[in-house]
Amino acid sequence: MTYLIYGEDSFGVHEALRAIRTRYMGKIGTPNILHLDGTHTSANKLVAATGATPLLASHRLVIVSNLMLDTPLARHAGYIPVIEAIPETTVALFVEYGKPLRTSPLFGRLNRPKYTVVARHFSAQELRAWVEKVVRDGGETITHDALDLMIKLFPTDRWQIYNEIQKALLFAHASGSEISRSLLETLLKTSPLVNRYGVQDAIFFRSSRQMLGALSHLEEAEMIPVLAGLVGAVRTLLLVSAGPENASTHMLQAMGIHPYVGLRAQGALKHYKEGEIEALFYTLADVDFRVKSGEVDPRAALTHVALSLERSTGIEGRTMLRV
Numbered sequence: 156m157t158y159l160i161y162g163e164d165s166f167g168v169h170e171a172l173r174a175i176r177t178r179y180m181g182k183i184g185t186p187n188i189l190h191l192d193g194t195h196t197s198a199n200k201l202v203a204a205t206g207a208t209p210l211l212a213s214h215r216l217v218i219v220s221n222l223m224l225d226t227p228l229a230r231h232a233g234y235i236p237v238i239e240a241i242p243e244t245t246v247a248l249f250v251e252y253g254k255p256l257r258t259s260p261l262f263g264r265l266n267r268p269k270y271t272v273v274a275r276h277f278s279a280q281e282l283r284a285w286v287e288k289v290v291r292d293g294g295e296t297i298t299h300d301a302l303d304l305m306i307k308l309f310p311t312d313r314w315q316i317y318n319e320i321q322k323a324l325l326f327a328h329a330s331g332s333e334i335s336r337s338l339l340e341t342l343l344k345t346s347p348l349v350n351r352y353g354v355q356d357a358i359f360f361r362s363s364r365q366m367l368g369a370l371s372h373l374e375e376a377e378m379i380p381v382l383a384g385l386v387g388a389v390r391t392l393l394l395v396s397a398g399p400e401n402a403s404t405h406m407l408q409a410m411g412i413h414p415y416v417g418l419r420a421q422g423a424l425k426h427y428k429e430g431e432i433e434a435l436f437y438t439l440a441d442v443d444f445r446v447k448s449g450e451v452d453p454r455a456a457l458t459h460v461a462l463s464l465e466r467s468t469g470i471e472g473r474t475m476l477r478v
Contacts, residue, residue, distance in 0.1 A: 157238060159265040160272045161251035165418050166313035167274025172218070172250050179216045179246065187215035193222030194400045198233045205241045218248045223255035223262060225400065231261035238264060252422060276311050286316060290334060293324040297334040304336050308343070312356070314419060319343065354381050354457075355388045357464065358435075359423035366461035370454070378453030382443055385460075389436045395420040396432055 160171045180188060187209050191200070196219060209215040223231060238261075241247055255262045265271070277285060286305060290297045297305075309315045322342055323334045332338075353369030356362075373381060394410055395402070395417055402410070407417035424432075442460065445451045 156243070156246050156270070157241065157265055158246070158248045158270050158272070159251075159262075159267070160248070160274065161253065161255055162272075162274030163254060164274040164276050164311075164313065165252050165422060166317065168250060168252055168272075169418065171272040171274060172248070175248060176216065176218065179214070183209065183212040183214050183216065186210050187212050189215065189217045190403060191217065191219045192400055193220050194225040196222060198237050201234060201237045202240070205237065205245045205247055207245075209244050214244050214246055216246045216248060218250060220250045221252060221400075222249055223259055224251050224253050228256060228259055231259045234261050235264050252418070277313070279306060279310070282306055282310070282313075282316075285313070286320065289317060289320050290324070293320070295324055295327045295334055297323075298336060300336040301334050301339050304339055308353075312419075314416075318413075355384055357461070358385055358388050359392075359419055359426075361423075361426035361464055363461050363464045366464060367458070370457055370461060373454075375454065378457060379446060382439070382446060382453065382457060385457075386436070386439045386443055389432065389439055391416055391420050392423060392427075392432050393436055396424055 158175060160168050160175075162168055176188065189204055191204055196204075201219070204217050207215065222234070238247070249265055257263075283302060283306060286302055287297065305316055305319070309319075319339070319342065320334075323338060326338060326342065327334050354366055354373070357366030357369060391412055394412060395407075398410055399406060402417065402421070407413070410417075412420070427435075439460065442451065442456045446453045446456050
């Protein structure tokens with residue numbers, strides 16, 4: 156049996172994967188669950204993985220990540236005979252953190268209505284309902300203005316929303332109060348008009364326009380903390396790019412990276428060519444030093460970084476305006 160999970164909402168993909176994995180773990184045990192990185196999974200390796208006999212159980216679960224997204228389209232047809240030969244004792248779960256090409260013959264074979272989960276970004280209304288459910292499941296309530304702020308700050312990032320809600324729940328439990336806008340502003344260290352995370356998201360999506368928009372709402376006092384956050388975000392990109400492709404959440408934790416941050420970073424790598432993340436890191440580190448030494452105005456420095464984001468040759472800190 157085969158399942159397919161794919162979509163642009165990596166949180167939704169992860170949740171669907173977790174649900175299926177949990178369901179089978181109780182029946183077959185951890186020894187019968189195998190994870191494969193699609194980038195390094197040849198047809199022969201897939202044959203060996205799916206054809207193995209379960210260990211003291213009726214089935215085994217083989218999870219293959221990004222087989223279609225990270226392998227050339229020309230190779231996709233070669234996996235179909237392997238899939239057709241998967242024994243009944245094996246459940247193969249193909250997970251794609253993005254949208255595979257619909258023209259792929261492999262996608263055509265795996266995409267079956269009853270066995271496919273599509274994780275799409277939520278609409279604003281769906282996102283509000285989901286946030287309220289997460290808060291309700293945590294035994295608390297959230298005010299309308301707090302919910303509005305959360306949706307405004309993270310309109311598509313359910314990883315970030317979930318993480319911030321979990322922190323807010325701890326504070327709400329301790330204080331015996333609901334999740335209010337003032338509580339979120341305190342935890343997020345933001346003001347009603349500020350979206351610091353928008354600046355970091357711009358680095359992950361490599362969007363000059365998004366970064367300039369986020370910068371326009373920042374106050375002068377927030378520039379240096381935001382710059383430090385950008386250095387940290389690019390450092391995470393470096394760590395993820397240097398580690399195993401599509402590293403599991405356990406691997407990410409071993410690297411000192413929170414799973415939701417690591418998965419977002421994995422998705423961000425596709426926006427950068429080889430060497431560009433390293434160039435951006437050293438540039439930001441240089442900018443950080445020069446800003447703190449008073450050599451460069453923080454807003455001018457961050458604006459220059461934003462304008463340079465989409466240049467294919469990277470950015471050069473030494474070309475910035477001096478104060």
